[in-house]
Each structure stands twice: as structure tokens, then as C-alpha cells.
Amino acid sequence: MNTRQLGFIGRGHMGGRIARRLVDAGIEVLGLDTAPERAAAARARTAACVRDVVAFADVVLLSLPDSHVVEAVVEGAEGVPATSRAGHTTKLLNNFLNAAALAATADVMVAGKKAGLDLHVLPDVLNSSSSGVNFATLNRFPKIVDGDYLEGGPTSKRMTKDLVPYIDLVRGLGVASLNASGPLASSRRRCHRRHVGWHPIGGCKRPQNRSDAMKVFQGRAGTVSERRSATFSGVVWADPMMPTIDKVTVNSVCFTPGARTFWHTHEQGQILQVTSGSGFVCLDGEAPQTIRTGDVVWIGANERHWHGAGSDTLMVHTATSLGTTHWAEEVLEEVYRKAAGTGSPRLL
Numbered sequence: 001m002n003t004r005q006l007g008f009i010g011r012g013h014m015g016g017r018i019a020r021r022l023v024d025a026g027i028e029v030l031g032l033d034t035a036p037e038r039a040a041a042a043r044a045r046t047a048a049c050v051r052d053v054v055a056f057a058d059v060v061l062l063s064l065p066d067s068h069v070v071e072a073v074v075e076g077a078e079g080v081p082a083t084s085r086a087g088h089t090t091k092l093l094n095n096f097l098n099a100a101a102l103a104a105t106a107d108v109m110v111a112g113k114k115a116g117l118d119l120h121v122l123p124d125v126l127n128s129s130s131s132g133v134n135f136a137t138l139n140r141f142p143k144i145v146d147g148d149y150l151e152g153g154p155t156s157k158r159m160t161k162d163l164v165p166y167i168d169l170v171r172g173l174g175v176a177s178l179n180a181s182g183p184l185a186s187s188r189r190r191c192h193r194r195h196v197g198w199h200p201i202g203g204c205k206r207p208q209n210r211s212d213a214m215k216v217f218q219g220r221a222g223t224v225s226e227r228r229s230a231t232f233s234g235v236v237w238a239d240p241m242m243p244t245i246d247k248v249t250v251n252s253v254c255f256t257p258g259a260r261t262f263w264h265t266h267e268q269g270q271i272l273q274v275t276s277g278s279g280f281v282c283l284d285g286e287a288p289q290t291i292r293t294g295d296v297v298w299i300g301a302n303e304r305h306w307h308g309a310g311s312d313t314l315m316v317h318t319a320t321s322l323g324t325t326h327w328a329e330e331v332l333e334e335v336y337r338k339a340a341g342t343g344s345p346r347l348l
């Protein structure tokens, strides 16, 4: 095996740096990337296809964004050895163990801090005299407690990206993984959205006691409705139903005939329940849809949209907004008229 010649597929965030190091170390690297200029940046020769890379070297390194890309490269290339697939599977298994150790150790460190333990002593104790020792207690947290977070280390977003293929893998194998009832076993979509990483020390936002965990907000007797104008066209009134908690806001909003929101997005999505009248909801690039009393609308994260009343009926909806709302420009009269072009939505 000639390890002075290496193939290298994928030169992004991590791969580019690794490839450059290999070239600097005098190793002849033949690279491949969807963006050819990255090969030049890594000072590596560029191959035309995967097969060329495999023919060039006994050892081919992959540094690709996720398991689907890896599978596409491995399965699409004749001559890529079966050991590559084994290596890829092993990497997914390792990713899960790494994430589990980081997340569990982060929880322990937060608990230790809240209990008043010395965070410089705690990892030493775990590492020397208990069975809780792991990679994170040995190598990460002794540094993290001094503010050294390892620049370029795994962010929770990148860790989630690594965990999703693991979940797919074990589900496909029929293996009930650790935390089977927890976030790791939930659907891909939820896993993408959830914070699967670890909480920074002091950053745990879980309720501290029962009174914070559940609260009844009394009905609106005695409260004053809010006139909304800055990001709405026409006359719109709103009754806040629940103050914002964990970035969730619930409002009852009354649109008078012809009134509507500006274009906007919700960071984590929104649920609308029409409680009276009828109107429209419209996703950017799609035809407006009529909504009536009793209808429920789910709007996904960062989907650009507007909603409002029909041209000659009011609409009241309960809006549960998740995350920050980002407002854009108003819905022009001609755009709204097109929505209402066939007359206002018929009352059933």
C-alpha cells in the first residue's frame, strides 16, 4: 500500500484543511469536489471522477457533509472497497457515542454547578475514581470549565447532522437505541428541529419547579385589545392570550374585511385556528387558500406567507407563533385583490 499517494473526496469546512495538511506533508493528493476551485485552494490535483480517484490510490479519504452524500459517492463508484462502507457505518456508531458522552457530561456539569460543586475538581474525580469516565470528561470538560470550547469542535447543529444518519441506520437495523423514547428516536423532522446537542454550562432552560412548568392564564376579562398597525394592512385587533414563554406566543387576532398581515416568516412555524369568519392564507409562490371557521393551518419554519380576512368578511384566528417572527414588506393591494379576485370566500 502506497501511503504517499492519497485520494481525497470532499474539500469543505474540514476536508479542505485536511487535504492542505497532507499536501504540505509531501503526500501526493488527488482530489475531487463538486466545486473544483476547492481542489486548487488545497493545492491538490483534481480528478475527473470518483473512479479516477479510486484507481490512483489504495487509500481514499472521504470528508462529506452527511451520510446520504457518502452513500451516493460510495454506491455510485465502481471499485470502492466494501471496507469503506464498514468504515462509514463505524463512524456513525462512533458519532452517537461521542454525542451521548458530550450531552450526558454536560448535564452532569450543569447539575454539579447548581449543586455548588467545584467544576475543576469534578472531572478529575470522575476520571480517576469512578466508572463515569468518558472522552468528554477526559478531554473536553477540563478545558470547557476554563472557557476553552475547542474552536471548530462540534456545534449542536453539526452534531444533530451527524446523529440523524445514525438514527436512520439503527432504525433500519431494527435496533432499539439508547434513549429510545427520547429525542433520538423521534422522527427525522423533529430531530432536526430539536436541540439534540448539549446545554452550555448555566444555559439549562428547563423549568425549575412545578409553578414554572404549568400555569393557567385567566380569560381576557378587563384586558384591553391591541390595535395592530405596523406590520398589518387595514384594521386589525389582537388580544394576547398567553405572554411569550420559551418563544411561544398565543394571540387571538381579528382582521376586519380586507385586512391582512405583511409578508412574514416564523422561526419555528405557526399554527392558526380560525375561530370566526373566513379569509386567506398564502404561501409565497403559491395560490392563496381560503380558510374558514374551524380550519387549522400549520405553517412551517421560515415559510414566507401572509394571512388575512376576506374582502367582505372578518376573520378571527388564534395564532400560536413559534420562535421569532420576521416581518417583510406589505402585501400589495393588487396581490390581495388577486387572492380575493373571485369575490370573498363564501361563508358556509
Ligand code: MN
Pocket (backbone or CB within 6 Å): 264, 266, 270, 299, 305, 306, 307
Ligand atoms: Mn403567520
